[in-house]
Amino acid sequence: MRAQERPLIACPQCDLLLREIELPPNGAACCCCCGATLYRNRPDSINRSLALALAAAMFYCVANAFPIIGINLQGSGNAVTLLQAVHDLWNQGMHLVAGLTFITSILVPALELGLLLYLLLPLYLGKVPVGVSPVMRLLQAIKPWGMVEVFMLGILVSLVKLVQDFRIIPGVALWSFGILTLLLAALASSFNPRDIWLQLDKDRDGVID
Amino acid sequence: MDWPGISAASQGYWSCHVCDLVSRPEPTDPQPRCPRCGTRLHQRRPDSLQRCWALLIASYIMYIPANLMIMMETGTLISYREDTIMSGVIHLWQSGNPGIAVIVFVASILVPLFKLLVLTLLLLSVRRGSTWKIRTRIQLYRIVELVGRWSMLDIFVLTILAALVQIQSMATVRAGTASIAFGMVVVLTMFAAMVFDPRLMWDQLRKRTGHE
Numbered sequence: 001m002r003a004q005e006r007p008l009i010a011c012p013q014c015d016l017l018l019r020e021i022e023l024p025p026n027g028a029a030c031c032c033c034c035g036a037t038l039y040r041n042r043p044d045s046i047n048r049s050l051a052l053a054l055a056a057a058m059f060y061c062v063a064n065a066f067p068i069i070g071i072n073l074q075g076s077g078n079a080v081t082l083l084q085a086v087h088d089l090w091n092q093g094m095h096l097v098a099g100l101t102f103i104t105s106i107l108v109p110a111l112e113l114g115l116l117l118y119l120l121l122p123l124y125l126g127k128v129p130v131g132v133s134p135v136m137r138l139l140q141a142i143k144p145w146g147m148v149e150v151f152m153l154g155i156l157v158s159l160v161k162l163v164q165d166f167r168i169i170p171g172v173a174l175w176s177f178g179i180l181t182l183l184l185a186a187l188a189s190s191f192n193p194r195d196i197w198l199q200l201d202k203d204r205d206g207v208i209d
Numbered sequence: 210m211d212w213p214g215i216s217a218a219s220q221g222y223w224s225c226h227v228c229d230l231v232s233r234p235e236p237t238d239p240q241p242r243c244p245r246c247g248t249r250l251h252q253r254r255p256d257s258l259q260r261c262w263a264l265l266i267a268s269y270i271m272y273i274p275a276n277l278m279i280m281m282e283t284g285t286l287i288s289y290r291e292d293t294i295m296s297g298v299i300h301l302w303q304s305g306n307p308g309i310a311v312i313v314f315v316a317s318i319l320v321p322l323f324k325l326l327v328l329t330l331l332l333l334s335v336r337r338g339s340t341w342k343i344r345t346r347i348q349l350y351r352i353v354e355l356v357g358r359w360s361m362l363d364i365f366v367l368t369i370l371a372a373l374v375q376i377q378s379m380a381t382v383r384a385g386t387a388s389i390a391f392g393m394v395v396v397l398t399m400f401a402a403m404v405f406d407p408r409l410m411w412d413q414l415r416k417r418t419g420h421e
Contacts, residue, residue: 008231010217010224013347014411017217017231033214034347034411039229069373076376085372092371094384100392101368104361133246137227144399147358147365153312154365160309161301161370165285165380197228197245 011036045192046199050120052190056183057113063176064106068155070169071162079171082106101151108146109184115139116187119196128203136193152181216408216415223250254406258332264401265328271393272325276318279385281367286379293387294318294363316362317391324360324398327353331405340414347410353402360395364388 006020014034023029023041030037042048063082070079080088082105089098115135122129129135155177162168217224217231224231225243234241234250241250279291292300294317301310327349333339334346367384374382 008217008222009229010222010231012224012226012229013350013407015216015218015224015408016214016411017220017222034344034407036347036351068369071373071376073376073379076379078373078376080369080372085368088372088375089368089384092383094371094388096389096392097364097368097384100361100364100396105365133227133248136246137248140227144358144403147361150359150361151365153316153359154362154369157309157313157362157366158369158373160306161366162373164304166374194229197230201245 009038011038039194040192042190042192042195045190045195046120046123049116049187049191050124052183052187053113053116053120056180056187057117059176059180059183060109060113063173063180066173066176067171068173068177069159069162069171071166072169073166077169079169081173104145104147105151108142109148109180111142112139112146116191123196123199128200132196132200136196140193146184148177148184149181152177216411218252218412219415223252225250253408253412254404257404257406257409258335260404261328261332261401264397264404265325265332268321268325268394268397268401271390271397272321273390275321275387275390275394278387278390280363280387280391281370281385282381282383283374284381284383291385294391313363313366316359320356320360321394321398324353324357324402328398328401328405331407331410335409335413338413338417340417343410343414347407350402350405350407357395357399357402360398364392364395 009018009020010016011018011031011034013036014031016031016033018031018038020039021029023039025041025043028037028040065081067079067081068085071077082101086098086102086106089101115138119129119132119135155174159168221233221236222231223234223241225246225248227248228243228246230243230245232241232244232250242248243250276294278293280294280297281292283290283292290300298310298314298318301307301313331346331350334341367388370382371384374380
């Protein structure tokens with residue numbers, strides 16, 4: 001393809017008008033004016049993202065179903081799952097803090113994984129899911145509010161604070177959260193919204209022809 | 210920096226913030242939509258500066274109670290203590306966890322302050338039409354977007370501790386009022402960074418250098 005025919009693109013951070021270039025696998029195109037990353041070329045993005053999203057969904061369920069940490073002090077103890085922790089805090093009257101934790105570490109990650117699976121599973125099977133645009137819009141809007149990795153660091157800081165006064169019983173969910181954090185990071189780097197749009201363009205053009 | 214290139218806006222092109230498609234809507238269209246994904250198009254984020262100022266001022270106001278009021282109450286059979294964010298960090302340091310103390314200090318004190326100051330600097334520089342160190346400023350903006358979420362750390366620690374440490378009268382942890390203000394600071398500054406449009410800085414540069 002000649003340079004003239006390649007599609008136009010505008011840098012989202014400085015609005016420089018550019019033409020797209022061909023990228024090598026795993027390459028990224030950066031804006032020559034402000035240095036923002038414009039788009040990436042992730043080989044096999046849909047398959048890999050689907051595999052990672054499925055694995056992440058499984059660990060998400062485990063991480064939410066089992067207690068994260070248990071503590072023990074002279075025979076008395078307590079252990080909580082994430083949802084219980086949010087619920088307890090809500091009952092203590094700290095609605096805003098409980099709400100924030102619920103949204104950022106339970107609701108948004110679940111929604112994100114659910115929407116990704118809704119998009120990727122049909123695409124993997126060669127079909128186009130209904131309502132790609134609203135789903136992509138929603139995914140983009142909620143993305144900054146999924147904070148599993150920050151919550152993981154929160155668990156570690158809590159552990160250090162607790163270990164001085166209590167006997168700690170690490171729960172299954174503790175390990176699951178660790179693995180979930182890694183899987184979500186890998187998913188974020190492999191998922192490439194651009195591939196979804198290109199796939200959609202291809203299918204649409206196919207219908208027109 | 211004297212050649213910032215040609216902006217899409219100056220050529221009548223609008224880019225979609227969801228699917229990145231660049232299109233050229235009819236100039237008469239009052240509410241252009243992206244031809245690929247149907248998203249409402251904006252050349253610049255709507256009312257970027259006003260919204261950002263409003264959120265930023267609200268964050269500054271909340272930042273004061275967040276730092277002065279009690280973040281966490283810890284009670285055991287023999288002791289009771291109330292900690293603000295800073296006294297909690299100092300307590301961590303003194304009780305032999307300097308590493309964790311530094312992490313909490315960075316996430317809860319440095320990052321929110323850094324966000325407030327950088328956003329103020331960005332807003333003031335756009336308002337003054339400044340072209341000063343534009344590359345440094347855009348890098349600061351990216352750092353603010355990247356690190357903002359990590360301030361939530363203290364909120365999560367509080368959730369875990371306040372829910373877990375409830376062993377009759379032997380040990381209890383309660384969240385203090387500062388946690389509400391602190392949570393507001395984190396959320397408001399995240400929204401402020403989202404509504405700020407970095408393209409406005411480059412528009413100033415293009416205007417100054419007379420390219421547009």
